[in-house]
Amino acid sequence: MKYGARNNIVATVKSIQRGDVMSLVKFDVTVPAQMASVITTESVDDLKLKPGDTVQLIVKAVHVLPVKEA
Amino acid sequence: MKYGARNNIVATVKSIQRGDVMSLVKFDVTVPAQMASVITTESVDDLKLKPGDTVQLIVKAVHVLPVKEA
Amino acid sequence: MKYGARNNIVATVKSIQRGDVMSLVKFDVTVPAQMASVITTESVDDLKLKPGDTVQLIVKAVHVLPVKEA
Amino acid sequence: MKYGARNNIVATVKSIQRGDVMSLVKFDVTVPAQMASVITTESVDDLKLKPGDTVQLIVKAVHVLPVKEA
Amino acid sequence: MKYGARNNIVATVKSIQRGDVMSLVKFDVTVPAQMASVITTESVDDLKLKPGDTVQLIVKAVHVLPVKEA
Amino acid sequence: MKYGARNNIVATVKSIQRGDVMSLVKFDVTVPAQMASVITTESVDDLKLKPGDTVQLIVKAVHVLPVKEA
Numbered sequence: 279m280k281y282g283a284r285n286n287i288v289a290t291v292k293s294i295q296r297g298d299v300m301s302l303v304k305f306d307v308t309v310p311a312q313m314a315s316v317i318t319t320e321s322v323d324d325l326k327l328k329p330g331d332t333v334q335l336i337v338k339a340v341h342v343l344p345v346k347e348a
Numbered sequence: 349m350k351y352g353a354r355n356n357i358v359a360t361v362k363s364i365q366r367g368d369v370m371s372l373v374k375f376d377v378t379v380p381a382q383m384a385s386v387i388t389t390e391s392v393d394d395l396k397l398k399p400g401d402t403v404q405l406i407v408k409a410v411h412v413l414p415v416k417e418a
Numbered sequence: 419m420k421y422g423a424r425n426n427i428v429a430t431v432k433s434i435q436r437g438d439v440m441s442l443v444k445f446d447v448t449v450p451a452q453m454a455s456v457i458t459t460e461s462v463d464d465l466k467l468k469p470g471d472t473v474q475l476i477v478k479a480v481h482v483l484p485v486k487e488a
Numbered sequence: 489m490k491y492g493a494r495n496n497i498v499a500t501v502k503s504i505q506r507g508d509v510m511s512l513v514k515f516d517v518t519v520p521a522q523m524a525s526v527i528t529t530e531s532v533d534d535l536k537l538k539p540g541d542t543v544q545l546i547v548k549a550v551h552v553l554p555v556k557e558a
Numbered sequence: 559m560k561y562g563a564r565n566n567i568v569a570t571v572k573s574i575q576r577g578d579v580m581s582l583v584k585f586d587v588t589v590p591a592q593m594a595s596v597i598t599t600e601s602v603d604d605l606k607l608k609p610g611d612t613v614q615l616i617v618k619a620v621h622v623l624p625v626k627e628a
Numbered sequence: 629m630k631y632g633a634r635n636n637i638v639a640t641v642k643s644i645q646r647g648d649v650m651s652l653v654k655f656d657v658t659v660p661a662q663m664a665s666v667i668t669t670e671s672v673d674d675l676k677l678k679p680g681d682t683v684q685l686i687v688k689a690v691h692v693l694p695v696k697e698a
């Protein structure tokens with residue numbers, strides 16, 4: 279399968295906290311990964327982003343979609 | 349700073365593709381990271397997720413927020 | 419009302435699972451609908467998308483906003 | 489593959505508008521689909537949602553992820 | 559219309575930057591507003607959030623949906 | 629810190645409703661704020677958006693990320 283998403287990371291399930299409707303699943307990512315972000319060009323300039331910069335990548339857990347072989 | 353997000357990954361900018369309004373920034377993540385996903389409990393059951401499972405984590409690039417020290 | 423969103427689908431509530439803070443609502447969509455996706459042009463090329471292709475459209479339930487006449 | 493997402497819709501690509509960084513892809517959905525939304529329980533009460541209600545489901549196109557067999 | 563969203567803010571369009579596929583629209587919000595966030599309970603504890611705390615609310619512009627009377 | 633996000637609003641925590649996995653946090657925003665939205669250029673035309681227009685900005689609470697000084 280090919281995904282229309284730039285971030286596709288292999289991970290291992292570490293823990294699952296079941297809730298009534300929503301659950302929180304944690305993963306270990308041990309393989310070096312490449313990630314991508316789409317932001318406004320205005321933000322690129324505002325952050326003065328350039329190759330080599332160290333940043334933090336923040337992602338809310340609700341935006342992370344796990345996919346598993348059936 | 350502390351973030352109300354479970355995913356907080358240290359990364360290095362690798363490339364920047366500037367567009368008219370939106371830009372695509374790519375990063376290298378070399379440090380092993382922990383990631384988290386919030387999904388419906390129904391999805392947990394549907395995927396039969398359990399600790400030790402290998403999954404792919406899919407994240408659209410528009411959901412990845414870079415943060416940089418000013 | 420007009421919405422700054424390309425996906426605007428008429429649906430009928432089928433079931434509601436109430437949770438403490440979040441609830442899961444399911445809908446039937448019987449009318450043929452048109453949907454739209456914004457992805458990176460890089461993803462378009464990576465998927466080799468072209469008119470006529472059959473795809474699956476994946477949307478996390480947290481991104482679906484129900485609107486109802488008051 | 490199984491997805492940690494409640495919305496998984498079969499669709500046909502109708503048109504592609506390529507942009508410099510982002511592209512807009514439109515789809516026809518002809519098969520009746522089931523959709524799901526996760527909202528606050530407070531919103532369920534505020535909307536007075538109940539089975540049988542007709543609603544509009546609004547989804548921004550950036551949240552729609554196309555997946556295609558490789 | 560009633561929206562299954564907790565954030566519903568009245569604003570005035572200040573500027574529009576048209577791009578090939580995506581555009582950036584800026585707004586002035588002059589009326590005091592109430593906003594809401596859904597985060598993991600773990601994040602609430604991690605941030606030690608309590609009434610009266612001052613925080614920054616970060617929202618990517620792709621998540622802001624403008625609605626206008628037809 | 630600088631954020632790759634156009635919406636960065638100062639707010640005060642008003643209430644917290646703790647759930648098993650997810651919590652709902654409400655905020656007061658008293659300072660006039662500027663907000664930004666990225667939508668398709670097609671939506672800009674469809675809404676006939678122009679400077680001076682009054683709109684509603686709808687944001688699902690799951691997309692609002694609180695940040696607090698450590």
